[in-house]
Amino acid sequence: MPSVCFYFQVHQPFRLKRYSFFDIGKDHDYFDSDKNEAISQKVAHKCYLPTNQVLLDLIKQYRGAFRLAFSITGTAIEQMRLYAPEALASFVELSKTGCVEFLAETYHHSLSSLYDEEEFREQVRLHRELMLEVFGYQPRIFRNTELIYSDAIGALVSDMGFRGCIAEGADDIVGWRSPNFIYSMPGRSTRLLLKNYRLSDDVAFRFSNRGWECYPLTAEKYAGWIHSVSGAGDTVNLFMDFETFGEHQWASTGIFEFLKHLPGEIFKHKDWNFATPSEVLELYPSRAEMAYPRVTSWADVDRDTSAWRGNRMQLSALEQIYDLGKAVRWQNDPQALAIWRKLLTSDHFYYMCTKWFADGDVHAYFSPYESPYEGFINYMNALKDFKAFYLGRGSEEEEKSGG
Amino acid sequence: MKVLMLGWEYPPHISGGLGTACEGLTRALSRHGAEIQFVVPSLFGGEHAPHMALMDSRGGTPKVFGDLTGKYPATAQPKKRKGSKAKSGIKTIRIPALLSPYLRPESYDAAYQAAGSGLGFTAIFDLAVESEKISLMLDDFEEGVGKARYGSDIFKEVARYTAQVIALCSELEFDVIHAHDWMTYPAAVALSQLSKKPLIVHVHSLEYDRSGEAVNPSINQIEHFGLHAADMVVAVSYYTRSVIQQRHAIATGKVRVVHNGVYPRTVVQRYRSKRLQGRRIVLFLGRVTFQKGPDYFVEAAARVVPHVPDVLFVLAGSGDMLPRMMQRVQELGLGAHFEFPGFLKGHEVEEMYSLADVYVMPSVSEPFGISALEAISFDTPVIISRQSGVSEVLAHALKVDFWDVHRLADLIINALLHNELRQDMVAMAREELKRLRWDASALRMLELYRRLA
Numbered sequence: 069m070p071s072v073c074f075y076f077q078v079h080q081p082f083r084l085k086r087y088s089f090f091d092i093g094k095d096h097d098y099f100d101s102d103k104n105e106a107i108s109q110k111v112a113h114k115c116y117l118p119t120n121q122v123l124l125d126l127i128k129q130y131r132g133a134f135r136l137a138f139s140i141t142g143t144a145i146e147q148m149r150l151y152a153p154e155a156l157a158s159f160v161e162l163s164k165t166g167c168v169e170f171l172a173e174t175y176h177h178s179l180s181s182l183y184d185e186e187e188f189r190e191q192v193r194l195h196r197e198l199m200l201e202v203f204g205y206q207p208r209i210f211r212n213t214e215l216i217y218s219d220a221i222g223a224l225v226s227d228m229g230f231r232g233c234i235a236e237g238a239d240d241i242v243g244w245r246s247p248n249f250i251y252s253m254p255g256r257s258t259r260l261l262l263k264n265y266r267l268s269d270d271v272a273f274r275f276s277n278r279g280w281e282c283y284p285l286t287a288e289k290y291a292g293w294i295h296s297v298s299g300a301g302d303t304v305n306l307f308m309d310f311e312t313f314g315e316h317q318w319a320s321t322g323i324f325e326f327l328k329h330l331p332g333e334i335f336k337h338k339d340w341n342f343a344t345p346s347e348v349l350e351l352y353p354s355r356a357e358m359a360y361p362r363v364t365s366w367a368d369v370d371r372d373t374s375a376w377r378g379n380r381m382q383l384s385a386l387e388q389i390y391d392l393g394k395a396v397r398w399q400n401d402p403q404a405l406a407i408w409r410k411l412l413t414s415d416h417f418y419y420m421c422t423k424w425f426a427d428g429d430v431h432a433y434f435s436p437y438e439s440p441y442e443g444f445i446n447y448m449n450a451l452k453d454f455k456a457f458y459l460g461r462g463s464e465e466e467e468k469s470g471g
Numbered sequence: 472m473k474v475l476m477l478g479w480e481y482p483p484h485i486s487g488g489l490g491t492a493c494e495g496l497t498r499a500l501s502r503h504g505a506e507i508q509f510v511v512p513s514l515f516g517g518e519h520a521p522h523m524a525l526m527d528s529r530g531g532t533p534k535v536f537g538d539l540t541g542k543y544p545a546t547a548q549p550k551k552r553k554g555s556k557a558k559s560g561i562k563t564i565r566i567p568a569l570l571s572p573y574l575r576p577e578s579y580d581a582a583y584q585a586a587g588s589g590l591g592f593t594a595i596f597d598l599a600v601e602s603e604k605i606s607l608m609l610d611d612f613e614e615g616v617g618k619a620r621y622g623s624d625i626f627k628e629v630a631r632y633t634a635q636v637i638a639l640c641s642e643l644e645f646d647v648i649h650a651h652d653w654m655t656y657p658a659a660v661a662l663s664q665l666s667k668k669p670l671i672v673h674v675h676s677l678e679y680d681r682s683g684e685a686v687n688p689s690i691n692q693i694e695h696f697g698l699h700a701a702d703m704v705v706a707v708s709y710y711t712r713s714v715i716q717q718r719h720a721i722a723t724g725k726v727r728v729v730h731n732g733v734y735p736r737t738v739v740q741r742y743r744s745k746r747l748q749g750r751r752i753v754l755f756l757g758r759v760t761f762q763k764g765p766d767y768f769v770e771a772a773a774r775v776v777p778h779v780p781d782v783l784f785v786l787a788g789s790g791d792m793l794p795r796m797m798q799r800v801q802e803l804g805l806g807a808h809f810e811f812p813g814f815l816k817g818h819e820v821e822e823m824y825s826l827a828d829v830y831v832m833p834s835v836s837e838p839f840g841i842s843a844l845e846a847i848s849f850d851t852p853v854i855i856s857r858q859s860g861v862s863e864v865l866a867h868a869l870k871v872d873f874w875d876v877h878r879l880a881d882l883i884i885n886a887l888l889h890n891e892l893r894q895d896m897v898a899m900a901r902e903e904l905k906r907l908r909w910d911a912s913a914l915r916m917l918e919l920y921r922r923l924a
Binding site (some may be wrong): 383 | 774778866867868869870877878880881882884885888889890891892894895896898899
């Protein structure tokens, strides 16, 4: 009785505005509310609203047999509240069907799991509170930013009481084993759900690629691939960005028709069902332990963290912003804390990624900057002002006496 | 493929990027099988061009290097003839140069007759070409018109070169004529008409780039004439192609883009270690003229200095705007932060690029901007204006609109403050340079030759 397990990632960063060196000391607002509003509106209308409508219809059509999970970041929810409340309402409506699970993650979609354990725990706590507040839901499964995962991060997640954690089914980790089973963290009962990246990426990245030998991808063809797992797996974990629907793959590619027809095609094979991550853990046992000796993620072909930590600029910016953690928390100024946390969002560092930039690939596509260098410059200018203004306020006297 | 190339300068005797580009392109072309005969107005000795026949338009003592032997025609030096009466039976090639309208081939004779009766010609040459007598007329080569910007004798030089090239090349064998920039256009057009061989004019820069709206009408007209007479136009960037279309109304299909390339260099560590000890250096290196935007460099510097006290701006090069720039630096009180080393050459250029922490090319209108690639090849990160062709091919650079001195200052400050930014830029740009090879330009060029010949 194998399952199809859908989880969609919903995230929006607070993008920075053009912030010049000459704004330092004069302007203490770093975020581009116009651009963030415009993008929130665009994504809401191209992706969130139409896809949620399809999902709601499917849940009704199959009387609850179609089920799925979301992970929605705190920064995405904040921006929907500010700029697209109708989109947030559509997620709330879906949550009321009882067929939707919400996963836990860091509120600010940060890399804190790699840099600041205290901050990591705090952001996960904030996100849990938010899920409870917005959806009345208590998440039991954890999903880290960009599926960043290692044994060390697993131990943290396990100690926080989660029943399971999502991870990338990276080839070098999974090896000869299949991502289509449940595994557990070494020496722990906490479970791991591995992304089936081939089948996930067939939809997320290749769906509209005319050069792909399997183009065009129909629901029937795709369901056939999934059905072929029968007998060789318990669950096919299809994890992807929610923006796959309508934003990365435009409506004109037929992605919505694909989604509408997929459950019917899956159900043609009587053994198959849909289940959310928590349900999958109820249905199937762990088959083995799975160790992650290196840090993995779902990004790029490297499936590592080099998209955020791959060059000197990124490492320097990350080090400098996380260095402020103790001081910001100690100062306990809610405004400073909120801004600092928005600056922790991983996207800012992704924009500084230089690998493949010249090829005009996805990194360039997602960036609001003309180049990774401009992304870095903008961030460092804002960071300089943040340090001087928000952290300088409480410690001016100290600094003067010290130097 | 036998190519007759007409150029104006060749390394090491160069005044700008034109000679460097010609060297790069011809070396790669010859590697890919092209036989090149390259004619410049003068050879000075010291030119090293084993890959082709490099010829002095004056003929006489042939300075031919390498395997290919440039054949010099038996024709003697072109005779300068006084008076302007055309003999019957003499074929007349007339090149409009100054203030005269663009002439269509069929109107040469009419214009010649009209001119003979009134207007004066200062340069007429009789030539013997394929047993025909040719009278080459260059209208009104008057001194002084181009004096301010180009020196007193540029038009005389062009006239002399034109006549000599026709005399020299009429007995050479070639499949296609490839002419670099306006100085060679009159010769190229005349030769193309005589030989019936296809003509490619290669635009490395336009009068509009060099002078903005204050164009020298004569040069502008020669460019116009050459661009229209050519069978194909090659532009060094899409930027330049768009200028050609706007300014000279040449159809898109006729203009092809072939980007310049760069050859790999080895960074001289001796220079680099000096960099670490001294002040942080921001470099401008190029002609100090309107086109290169030195004034934007100075204005940006004024905004940088208060925030980076140990910065040193080096404005290297010479040009008509240099005195004004020196004066402006004094007015702004930036004397302690500026150096004007003048025109640099050879190893001085290499040392300067190596010493700089960041190279700035704030050009107002830059068809390509090969110096940005050279700076990178010496491990120096670059800030380039968006109004440049090189910004089309270089992703790992900081880019700015030339007029936005505020943003330019922002970028300079950040480039100086953050080693990690400079290091990442250089590391990535070096990789990028590997793809901007002259070989790629040459292969594209050969394809265009084949299409014409």
